[in-house]
Amino acid sequence: MRRARERSERALSGVPSANGREMEKIADAHGHVYTRPVPGLPVEGVRVRIGDVETLLVHVLRRFHYEVEELRPDDVTGWHNPSRLRKGLPESNLVSGTAVRIRPGAYPAGVRGGFWPRQLAAIRSILDECDGVVRWGGDDKRPDEALFYVAVAPGDARLPQLAERIVRWNWTPGRGAGSGAI
Template identity: 40%
Template sequence: MTPTRRSVLLSVGAVGAATALGGVLTGPAAAADGTWDSPRSANGWAMDPDAVGSFRVEGSPATVRLHRAAAPVLLHVARRWHYEVIPLRGSRHVLGHRTDRAVGAAYESNYLSGSAIALLGAGDGLWPHQEAVVRDILADCGGVVRWGTDLSPADACHFQIDVGPDAKALRRLTEIFHARSVRHDGPRPGAVEDPATPERRAGARRLAKAQARN
């Protein structure tokens, strides 16, 4: 996973939610040897193998293991990444739940609970128009998801649920994405709002600043 240039392009519609949600939930630090020894990941999610399932990323040949409560949102991120940023050629390009507790940064513990996903293929970084799409995806998620580019150390492939498992914002977003899938009107090729419109760019800047403060 490689870091990429930071961007302030994010879309409208999620700014109020992001401000209300606040930042990522803090968890205990890893042990001195880099082993995560807490029963919860840094974002407050319990590590429960029974809560993890395997899911296909729509439109791609990739499957990924995620916490069932986190899956609707993280799969939305993965689907838009596949369609609009970099195609996911197979399961090797998507990483989700893992059991190895060795972490290089606290946020990597979120993979242990299945509440984070890594979307590979960014190489040496993203082009500006790709970064703009990613910011638009974050805005689509109403501040519930944080991008690894905004964490330290930066990781352009990393996306994590940025609220606890019982957060109302997570439940609302899950309901919205479920309704979209039933109506078949979610973001698809040719059916996505232009992230470069002035309204969405203005929302992008506000949400990026809100998340940067936390």
């Protein structure tokens, strides 16, 4: 029991990210953030918080790939080392595994206007489907058009409800990301 607690303490920071989830000092090592596959995308995986957050962010990535812009192997990042990001800002959600960045070099933080109208319409469709559970950094006061993050606090019932709905879509032929029938 002591060794498990020590391993957990090495991963967990004790500091919340902007959305209230604990930031983690390391990934893939006894915390809540692990590299997870993204079916249908040419990426090796993305570091995200396992469970409902993973289900939601993988879905967002898949819809972005199918409907906004085709992604390449190095276009997606998830968890970041906490020393490289500012606490209290939406980007801190990356450290808790509750955010992803899509093509961050193409959509630099602080700049708006990186998407064509058709792409913006697809992004809005993704956000509408997520019922306020996901926020796009392009809507923030200081825009970060590459950033998508969980916008609800821990314990908000909308997150598990949306994750359950996405899982049902994924198991229903003709539904889910890329089907055009969501």
